[in-house]
Every structure is written in C-alpha cells, then in structure tokens.
Amino acid sequence: MDTERIRAIEEEGKKAFAEADSEESLRELEVRFLGRKSELTGILKGLKDLDAEEKRTVGPLVQGVRVALSEAFSAAAERIAREGRDWEAERIDVTAPGVSDPMGHLHPITSLIHEIEDIFTGMGFGIADGPDVESDFYNFEALNFPADHPARDMQDTFWVDSDGLDTRYVLRTHTSPVQVRYMETHTPPFRIIVPGRTFRCESTDATHEHTFHQFESLVVGETGSVTVGHLKRVAETFFSEFFGRSITVRLRPSYFPFVEPGFEFDISCVFCGGKGCPACKNVGWLEIGGAGMVQQKVFEAAGYPRGKYQGFAWGFGLERLAMMKFRIPDTRMFMSGDLRFIRQF
Ligand code: PHE
Numbered sequence: 001m002d003t004e005r006i007r008a009i010e011e012e013g014k015k016a017f018a019e020a021d022s023e024e025s026l027r028e029l030e031v032r033f034l035g036r037k038s039e040l041t042g043i044l045k046g047l048k049d050l051d052a053e054e055k056r057t058v059g060p061l062v063q064g065v066r067v068a069l070s071e072a073f074s075a076a077a078e079r080i081a082r083e084g085r086d087w088e089a090e091r092i093d094v095t096a097p098g099v100s101d102p103m104g105h106l107h108p109i110t111s112l113i114h115e116i117e118d119i120f121t122g123m124g125f126g127i128a129d130g131p132d133v134e135s136d137f138y139n140f141e142a143l144n145f146p147a148d149h150p151a152r153d154m155q156d157t158f159w160v161d162s163d164g165l166d167t168r169y170v171l172r173t174h175t176s177p178v179q180v181r182y183m184e185t186h187t188p189p190f191r192i193i194v195p196g197r198t199f200r201c202e203s204t205d206a207t208h209e210h211t212f213h214q215f216e217s218l219v220v221g222e223t224g225s226v227t228v229g230h231l232k233r234v235a236e237t238f239f240s241e242f243f244g245r246s247i248t249v250r251l252r253p254s255y256f257p258f259v260e261p262g263f264e265f266d267i268s269c270v271f272c273g274g275k276g277c278p279a280c281k282n283v284g285w286l287e288i289g290g291a292g293m294v295q296q297k298v299f300e301a302a303g304y305p306r307g308k309y310q311g312f313a314w315g316f317g318l319e320r321l322a323m324m325k326f327r328i329p330d331t332r333m334f335m336s337g338d339l340r341f342i343r344q345f
Contacts, residue, residue: 003061009033009040010065017072023084026076033069040066108345109213109334112322113195116215119241123234125217126192130178132199133160136168138177142301143258158201158210171199174315175216176258179294182218183302188309189221195318206330213318220294220311228261231291231312235265243270243325250285258313259292265314270324279324286324289316 013033020026032038043062047055106114117127130138140152151157151173160169178194194216202208219226219234232249239247247270251263265288269280276282291314296306319331326345328334333341 003058006040006043006058006061006065010068013040013065013069014072017069017076020076020080021083023077023080026073026080029076030073034066034073040069105345107334107342108322108326109318111345112318112325113213113215116193116195116238116242116318119238120193120217123237124191126190128178128182128192128194129196130172130175130181130194132172132197133169134172134177136170138180139170139172139174142180142298143176144295144297144301145257149257156200156202158199172196173200174198175214176313176315178216179218179258179313180298180302183220183299183304188304188311189225191217191219193217204332206332209319209331209335211335212331214289214315215318217314218294218311219313220309223308223310226310226312228293228312231293231314235267235291235314239267242321245270245273248274251291254290254292256290256292258295258298259290260295262290262292265289265291265316288320289314291315 013029016029016033017026020029033040035041040062043058044066047059047062050058121127139157140149145151157173158171160171162168175194175196175198178196182190182192182194196213196215197211198214199211200208202210204210217234219230228251232251235249236247239249248268250266250268252266254262254264256262266285267288268274269277269284269286271277271279272284274284276284280286291312294309294311294313299309300306319334322328322334323331
C-alpha cells in the first residue's frame with residue numbers, strides 16, 4: 001500500500017479546504033475528500049484485503065488522515081460562515097439611546113383605594129378585608145336582613161351554585177359582611193375601613209355596573225363613646241382631604257336593616273360647593289351611599305353582648321367618588337379593560 005499517496009491526500013485535502021471560499025465549493029470538496037466514493041474511503045474499504053503487517057501500519061495512518069481532514073473541513077466551514085456574515089449590518093451602536101419596555105401602572109380604582117387608605121390610617125384606622133364570595137350568613141343573615149327581604153331577590157344578588165354545600169353563597173352585594181367578620185375576631189374599641197369589590201345582578205348603564213367597589217367604615221366603642229356626630233365629623237374630615245376643599249355632610253333618614261338609625265349620606269357638591277350646578281342637578285348635594293349606627297342585632301350576631309357597645313358604619317361607592325374626582329362620565333369605563341381609558345391615569 002502506498003503510504004506516500006495517503007500522506008499526499010492529506011496535504012491536498014488540507015490545502016483545498018483551506019482555500020475553499022464558498023459553501024458550494026466546500027461541499028464539493030467534502031464529497032471529493034471525505035465522501036463515500038472518495039479515494040480515502042476506497043483505501044479504508046480496501047484495508048480488509050491487506051495482510052496483518054500492512055493493516056497495522058496503514059490502518060492508523062488512514063484513520064488519522066480521515067480525522068485530520070474532517071477537522072480541516074469543520075474549520076473551513078466555520079471560516080466561511082464567519083466571512084459570510086455582514087458585520088456592518090450586525091454592528092451594535094452602544095451609544096444609541098435605549099428602548100424602554102412599556103410599563104403598566106395601577107388601575108385608577110386601586111390608586112384611589114391606596115389614597116383613601118392613606119387618609120384613614122392617618123386618622124388611626126386599620127384596614128380589613130373579606131372574601132368576594134360570601135355566605136348568606138355574613139352577607140344577609142348576620143346583618144339582620146329578614147328572610148323575605150327584597151335585597152335577597154335574584155334581581156340584586158348573584159347567587160353562587162351552592163348545591164351540596166351546607167350553606168348558600170353569593171357574590172357579596174356590599175362590603176358590610178366584613179363588619180361581622182371583623183367583629184368576630186376583634187374586641188372594641190377599634191376603627192377600620194374595608195375597601196373591596198362588590199357585585200349586583202343589575203342591568204348596567206352610565207351609573208350602574210354589575211361589578212363595582214365600596215369602602216365600608218366601622219367604628220365601635222363602649223356605649224356612649226361613638227355617636228352620629230363622630231360619623232359626620234370623620235366623614236367631613238375625610239372628604240375635605242380627599243377632594244382638597246371644604247366638604248360638609250348631610251344625613252337623611254333612611255333604612256338599612258343593619259343600622260339604627262340609618263341614613264342616606266350626601267356631601268356638598270364638590271364642583272359648586274353647594275350653590276347648585278349641572279353635576280348636582282342644582283340641589284347642591286351629591287349622594288354617596290348609606291350610613292348609620294350599628295344595629296344591636298349585628299353586634300349580637302358577631303358575639304358581642306347586647307347594649308355593651310355602640311358604633312357607626314357606612315358604605316360608600318368608590319366608582320362614584322372616582323367619577324367625581326376625575327370627572328368620569330360613565331361608571332362602566334372602570335371595568336371595561338379599555339387601555340385608552342386606563343392610560344389616562
Ligand atoms: N351596605 C349598604 C349598601 O351597600 C351601605 C351601608 C353600609 C349602609 C353601612 C349603612 C351602613 O347599600
């Protein structure tokens with residue numbers, strides 16, 4: 001066997017691979033030097049016909065050349081790929097200004113809740129919350145809703161399919177159930193607010209939405225220590241700070257089963273100060289929600305002894321406040337998920 005020839009193939013192949021200047025020519029060279037019909041492969045195949053002595057010398061030599069040529073091929077392939085790249089196009093301008101990712105921000109209702117929490121924690125209030133899916137007991141029963149009260153009607157309440165459960169569940173229709181939950185685990189005196197999501201099974205329009213937010217307040221102390229006067233004063237302090245102008249509160253007699261006495265709660269118009277304008281329909285007052293002194297039956301449902309404590313509570317609509325603060329015309333915008341709306345805040 002001609003070992004000279006084998007060495008010559010190695011030299012020729014290395015030189016050819018080193019000089020190859022395109023992928024096509026490299027592919028041809030691969031076939032010529034390493035392919036199935038190449039001279040080298042022919043020699044490899046012929047090894048079996050050699051005698052033992054020759055096999056021992058020629059075998060390793062051919063194998064070595066094969067490896068060397070494979071490596072030369074790989075090196076050439078890499079070189080050609082590198083040379084083929086458009087370095088100018090790939091240039092990175094490290095001095096160019098950065099491209100920032102768009103950042104989200106808080107929903108206006110969330111920001112408003114934070115703002116309200118700031119004002120109330122400043123007045124010594126704690127913050128409590130409860131579940132959105134609530135049992136009949138906390139949403140109605142413990143709040144002294146008689147069994148046939150119209151607010152339990154399908155029209156107002158989203159009933160949750162409670163088949164097989166020991167009690168009926170609803171999407172809470174107000175934040176008041178948290179009053180009872182909180183009182184079950186705390187002893188007066190305390191003052192809390194409860195911001196949260198609420199649900200009503202109603203048809204929607206510019207002032208009604210099935211999913212909305214309220215914030216509850218509950219202040220309880222020994223009998224005689226918490227009065228309607230406190231309710232009014234705390235509310236006036238809050239609203240004046242919230243709207244950045246002096247606000248007065250008006251209470252009108254009303255009925256909620258869990259307060260006695262109960263009130264409709266109005267504030268002086270935040271736009272005209274009470275003189276009368278289109279926003280307040282010229283009456284000078286804006287309706288904000290319900291309020292009152294906690295019914296003793298609610299204290300009892302929470303496990304307090306009758307007559308020991310006295311307290312006030314209110315439940316205000318957050319969207320209403322947001323609409324006044326930011327002059328938003330339609331309450332459905334809050335839950336619309338429309339980014340053109342959200343981005344304005
Ligand atoms: N929970 C009542 C509602 O949603 C509001 C309210 C709260 C009234 C607390 C009185 C006291 O309509």
